[in-house]
Amino acid sequence: MAYLQLRGIEKFFGEHRAIKGIDLTIQQGEFIVFVGPSGCGKSTLLRLIAGLEAIDGGSLMLDGRDITDQPSSKRDLAMVFQSYALYPHMSVYENMSFALKLAKVDKQVIDEKVQNAARILNLTQYLQRTPKELSGGQRQRVAIGRAIVRAPKVFLFDEPLSNLDAALRGQTRVEIAKLHRDLGATTIYVTHDQVEAMTLADRVVVLRDGVIEQVGTPLELYDQPANQFVAQFIGTPQMNVVPVDKLPQPVQQQAPTAPAGAAVGAIGLRPENITVRHTGATPVGGQVDLIEALGAETLIYVSTPGGAQFVSRQNDRTGLRAGDAVSLDIDASHAHWFDTAGRVVAGHAA
Amino acid sequence: MTVRRRSKFPLGLLALRTTVAWGVALLLFFPLGWLFLTAFKTELQAIAVPPLFVFTPTLENFHEVQERSDYLLYAKNSVITSVLSTLLGLMLAAPAAYAMAFFKGKYTKDILMWMLSTKMMPAVGALVPIYVLAQKSHLLDTQLALIIVFALSNLPIMVWMLYSHFKDIPHEILEAARMDGATLWQEVRLVLLPLGMGGLASTGLLCLVLSWNEAFWSLNLSAAKAGTLATLIASYSSPEGLFWAKLSAASLMAIAPIVVFGWFSQKQLVQGLTFGAVK
Numbered sequence: 001m002a003y004l005q006l007r008g009i010e011k012f013f014g015e016h017r018a019i020k021g022i023d024l025t026i027q028q029g030e031f032i033v034f035v036g037p038s039g040c041g042k043s044t045l046l047r048l049i050a051g052l053e054a055i056d057g058g059s060l061m062l063d064g065r066d067i068t069d070q071p072s073s074k075r076d077l078a079m080v081f082q083s084y085a086l087y088p089h090m091s092v093y094e095n096m097s098f099a100l101k102l103a104k105v106d107k108q109v110i111d112e113k114v115q116n117a118a119r120i121l122n123l124t125q126y127l128q129r130t131p132k133e134l135s136g137g138q139r140q141r142v143a144i145g146r147a148i149v150r151a152p153k154v155f156l157f158d159e160p161l162s163n164l165d166a167a168l169r170g171q172t173r174v175e176i177a178k179l180h181r182d183l184g185a186t187t188i189y190v191t192h193d194q195v196e197a198m199t200l201a202d203r204v205v206v207l208r209d210g211v212i213e214q215v216g217t218p219l220e221l222y223d224q225p226a227n228q229f230v231a232q233f234i235g236t237p238q239m240n241v242v243p244v245d246k247l248p249q250p251v252q253q254q255a256p257t258a259p260a261g262a263a264v265g266a267i268g269l270r271p272e273n274i275t276v277r278h279t280g281a282t283p284v285g286g287q288v289d290l291i292e293a294l295g296a297e298t299l300i301y302v303s304t305p306g307g308a309q310f311v312s313r314q315n316d317r318t319g320l321r322a323g324d325a326v327s328l329d330i331d332a333s334h335a336h337w338f339d340t341a342g343r344v345v346a347g348h349a350a
Numbered sequence: 351m352t353v354r355r356r357s358k359f360p361l362g363l364l365a366l367r368t369t370v371a372w373g374v375a376l377l378l379f380f381p382l383g384w385l386f387l388t389a390f391k392t393e394l395q396a397i398a399v400p401p402l403f404v405f406t407p408t409l410e411n412f413h414e415v416q417e418r419s420d421y422l423l424y425a426k427n428s429v430i431t432s433v434l435s436t437l438l439g440l441m442l443a444a445p446a447a448y449a450m451a452f453f454k455g456k457y458t459k460d461i462l463m464w465m466l467s468t469k470m471m472p473a474v475g476a477l478v479p480i481y482v483l484a485q486k487s488h489l490l491d492t493q494l495a496l497i498i499v500f501a502l503s504n505l506p507i508m509v510w511m512l513y514s515h516f517k518d519i520p521h522e523i524l525e526a527a528r529m530d531g532a533t534l535w536q537e538v539r540l541v542l543l544p545l546g547m548g549g550l551a552s553t554g555l556l557c558l559v560l561s562w563n564e565a566f567w568s569l570n571l572s573a574a575k576a577g578t579l580a581t582l583i584a585s586y587s588s589p590e591g592l593f594w595a596k597l598s599a600a601s602l603m604a605i606a607p608i609v610v611f612g613w614f615s616q617k618q619l620v621q622g623l624t625f626g627a628v629k
Contacts, residue, residue: 014456052525072528079529085522089544098540099530146530156529 003028003063003186004049004154010057011044011210018044020210021058026188031180034190035197036207036233042190043158045207049188050156051075062153078147079156082163084139086131092118092142093127099150117145120179137168144176148183157189161196173199194234198222206230228342231268237299237311240269241338246308248284254332258345268336271313275329276300276320284328286310288320302326388598396594411599415586421603424582428604431493431568431578432561435500436554439508442501444550447512448542452521462513465506473503473566484571491575496568500561507560508553515549516542548618555615562608579604 004026011019019041026032034042047053049060051072060068067075078099086095093114100110118124121141131139140160147155160176161169177200180187191197197204198218206213206221206229214226218234225231231239243266244255251267258264279285284304292299298318303309310328320326337345388396390407415421450458480499481490489495519542527541543550565580572581583604586597612619 050525050529052528072525073531073533077529079526081522081526083520083522085520085526087523087526087541098527102531102536146526150530 002026002061005061006058008058009045009048009055009060011048011053012056018210019048022212024205024212024215026186028186029184031187031189031200031202033197033201033204034188034207035192035194035204038192040207041210042207046156046158046188046190050077050079076153077156078150078152079158080143080147080160082159084131084143086139086142088131091128091130092123092134095131095142096145096149099146113149117148120148121145136164137172140164140172144179153186155185155187157187159191176200195236198234206233225336225344227344228266228268228338231336235270237271237313240271240274240310241266242308242310246306248304248306250283251330251332256337256345258339262339262345264337264345265340266338268338269310269330270334271299271311273331273334274310274312275314276302276312276326277329279325279327282327282329284330286326286328288322288324288326290322291318291320293317302328304328385598385601388595389602391595393593393595396598411595412603414596415600415603419582419585421582424577424579425607427493427576428562428578431496431500432558435497435504435561436557438497439501439504439557440550440554443505443508443512443553446509447516448538450513451516452524462510465509469506477570481570491572493576495571496576496578499567499571500564503567504557504560508557511553511556512546512549515546519545551618555619559608559612
């Protein structure tokens with residue numbers, strides 16, 4: 001049975017239709033990530049679920065209860081904000097116990113829960129400090145602790161890692177994943193970072209312009225993107241998308257026939273499905289534009305005479321330099337073919 | 351606090367700046383200083399030409415002011431009207447500022463501008479209607495009339511000040527309280543008020559000072575019964591001619607409480623007025 005169900009959710013800001021009829025079903029214990037470029041409506045959708053913005057159309061059900069018009073305080077959800085939003089005039093302990101105090105929970109129970117959460121998050125020695133005496137990472141943990149203590153029905157995270165530096169971000173990401181595994185709490189997590197989405201999610205919801213483009217497990221999105229947008233949004237470096245008419249002849253010949261009313265417009269190739277070989281090894285020739293040596297992997301940018309540029313990823317290092325002539329071994333069996341509107345015509349099935 | 355000369359100002363510029371600062375300060379202080387001196391002179395000394403700077407101070411004027419008119423009654427009226435009008439004003443302005451700062455609508459900016467624009471109208475323009483209103487509701491020469499009028503005339507400033515203070519409170523903090531299960535009242539009492547205390551205090555202090563010093567409405571709407579210290583001072587000019595020394599003594603007695611009050615709260619006042627600008 002659905003735990004959290006969105007049916008035809010709509011949101012208008014003045015004349016602008018920000019969220020356009022979203023349907024989504026979330027199961028208990030799932031880790032759902034909303035991802036998309038900025039302005040796609042992912043944060044708005046989260047705020048609609050949180051009750052911080054009014055829902056203009058559709059309905060929202062939580063655990064069998066209609067919460068569409070309930071105020072935030074009655075929804076039994078906890079939210080971790082990007083800016084942490086800790087109460088600056090309260091100690092860490094007071095921050096974490098605030099919700100329970102409002103709910104008139106017994107003092108002893110509060111203390112037990114706060115101490116427990118503090119232990120999980122390594123905050124025990126900071127409980128008497130105020131937020132401004134903490135580092136960014138510690139503040140973030142307090143914000144998470146404030147949510148954990150309440151054991152809410154759903155955890156909502158609004159880009160919780162974007163204010164942290166890169167190293168801390170990776171570390172906190174792992175902690176959040178571990179926390180979810182240990183607590184098993186239903187979680188909705190908003191991010192614009194597709195690496196966070198891929199690593200944390202049970203299922204990823206890709207949004208664009210207030211519409212869901214695709215919902216699926218991280219690997220489903222990677223292997224079977226529903227359209228060119230999802231294909232290019234998921235994966236680093238981006239999927240190579242090349243218009244058919246710029247394709248080298250041998251690859252072009254492999255294009256599938258489009259269904260009636262559509263025409264094949266472009267091919268999508270993951271960088272790992274292209275191998276750079278010495279010149280003459282394959283019929284597809286090219287010239288190296290740029291090498292990005294990242295240590296564990298090497299990205300090689302190659303342009304072909306037709307005017308197409310491909311990026312290839314390989315795991316070993318290379319002696320190639322910019323300007324070298326090479327040939328490309330393109331694994332077209334893993335190609336995704338898009339019609340002129342960007343929809344998938346044919347793609348490799350995992 | 352350590353005092354350090356900032357090397358980016360050359361010495362000449364520093365000297366000029368100091369001179370100008372002292373000049374302005376003396377200019378501002380001069381009338382007050384003059385008032386203070388005159389209050390301790392006899393009437394004859396007060397009008398002496400050239401003015402006397404060395405004289406034997408006398409408390410005669412203060413005696414006479416107290417004898418001629420009931421200083422304490424006027425002082426009490428001033429305290430009651432300024433304190434209550436400030437509280438009334440805060441009670442009206444805080445919810446308005448809260449709504450404008452955190453639930454900004456399409457017309458919020460326009461409403462704020464409109465509120466401010468009412469302060470640009472000369473008060474005398476509204477004198478007749480307000481006088482008639484006060485008269486018809488039998489509020490002439492009552493503290494209540496002054497409390498209401500003071501509160502309303504300070505309202506635009508109070509809303510503006512509180513609005514800019516509240517705007518500096520991150521709205522996520524209030525949203526976090528809502529997510530934590532706080533009702534509107536809990537959100538205001540446990541989060542907004544503690545965080546906005548500085549703003550509330552400085553707004554309250556400023557309005558207290560403004561109400562205390564308010565003369566136009568108290569002169570026109572009150573007399574012997576509800577008159578504030580402003581009316582007391584005014585009663586020392588005209589009919590029997592000008593008595594500079596007594597007028598000064600009365601003025602000194604009228605402003606002394608608020609000056610002392612302002613002295614003690616100046617840190618809070620300055621902090622409040624520059625809040626946000628120097629964060």
